[in-house]
Amino acid sequence: MKLRSYLYPAIVSAIALLGFRAAERPRYGGTLRVEIGASVASLDPAQSAVNAAETSAKIDLLPLVFETLVVLDANGVPQPGLASSWDHDPGARQWNFHLRPGVGFHDGSPLTPSSAVAALANVDPSWHVSSSSDGVSIETSTPTPDLPFLLAEPRHALARRGDDGISVGTGLFRITFWQAGKHAVLSANADYWAGRPFLDSVDLTMGISSQARTIDLQLGKADLVDLPPDMVRRAADDKLRVSVTVPTDLLALVFQTDRKAVQDARVREALARSIDRGAIVNFILQKQGEAAASLLPEWLSGTASLFSASADPAVAHSLWEHIKPTPALVLGYDSGEALEQSIAERVTVNARAAGISIAARAIPAATRPGDFDARLVRLRMSSPEPREALSDLLSALPAASSEDVEPLPNPASAEEIYVRERAALDGFRVVPLVHLPRTYGVGNRVRNWEIRAGNALGGWQLADVWIEGEAQ
Helix, strand or coil: CCCCHHHCCCCEECCCCCCCCCCCCCCCCCEEEEECCCCCCCCCCCCCCCCHHHHHHHHHHHHHHCECCEEECCCCCEEECCEEEEEECCCCCEEEEEECCCCECCCCCECCHHHHHHHHCCCCCCEEEEECCCEEEEEECCCCCCHHHHHCCHHHCECEECCCCCEECCCCEEEEEEECCCEEEEEECCCCCCCCCCCCEEEEECCCCHHHHHHHHHCCCCCEEECCHHHHHHHHHCCCEEEEEEEEEEEEEEECCCCHHHCCHHHHHHHHHHCCHHHHHHHHCCCCCEECCCCCCHHHHCCHHHCCCCCCHHHHHHHHHCCCCCCCEEEEEECCCHHHHHHHHHHHHHHHHCCCCEEEEEECCCCCHHHCCEEEEEEECCCCCHHHHHHHHHHHCHHHCCCCCCCCCCCCCHHHHHHHHHHHHCCCCEEEEEEEEEEEEECCCEECCCCCHHHCCCCCCCCCCEECCCCC
């Protein structure tokens, strides 16, 4: 299904760039100073992140260093990346990707069919990856017409692991300094196959609090910061330039159904129906996000409006009254996420108003999720292709899966996707709460920054970003 780009602006600029002059022209040079809240241990595509914040930050950063065979354009349509072209058999099981000539890794070694095969060999055990005279052949066990969408995901980036164990890529920037979780410097790749970027470097500082990031942006000490959605309105009021993507993340309540307290479906339904999602969006998120009763956002599926996100505290109260004995529930949230804490506390307020006994508690890193009856989970959409996005969400949410439900066909119609999504939410084991956008504060020196709808799920697009000199 093609991206419904007309449903949302590709990107919303809350404040016009101060001091912009029509006569300005792109210039080479300068360092983009970036501050983020997450701590990223590694940009290696093969290394998993430890939490949702690191996962999201890694998705933003990874494509600056590592590239994929296929990329998505502003409309979410697959385009040539490291593969200049591709073809497949009538059954969409045998695919041939022809490598772009003249591409090299940051360590000077060329991108060859054998190095591409090595990079993709362990990505999906159901794929048989082999080299051809000018590229890579991938044979899948079932018809896979959406394979170009899959290969465009950052997790399928091509990396070469050197003798020292460090992975290098082919991207716009090379890593010239890395202090895990704290500080990194990415320098322009002068030999980049499509021409070097305007920026000389990206200076990345990690693990900075949202308040400190905002202050540094105000004082001109940072050029790009990630902002929590609930701080966007305040930043705009402070005359800061703000950029907001289409909703890319799902925040959901997931029940631990092996816990005795929530094995009764009435308990789960009562809590689900008590939650006022509109209040979460309007008051906690300051209208940055959308109330969600579906797994996929409306811009991606076109069917989110068919799921009701309305609270019904009367029904919740009635359900709870018939549960004997009534359990005392514990809702967990990530101990390092202030936004999750605020939302969890709001959920408990709604639940208690319906007579439900519940408490919200932070989940320390060393605590087993099983110690909580339910927890908040934040997941980023993996693809603008609805079938693939839904399949990945279901894989990440085992509670939403059922052996009684048929897997999605490939390709899948909009109706088939809707039916599978509806089935995943039956039983209230997973309760969607809100769809969240990616939100950023952008400094006055930064030119040509944007994240369009089609590639909002991928990484930052810095190829054409440039830095204007300080105002005189």
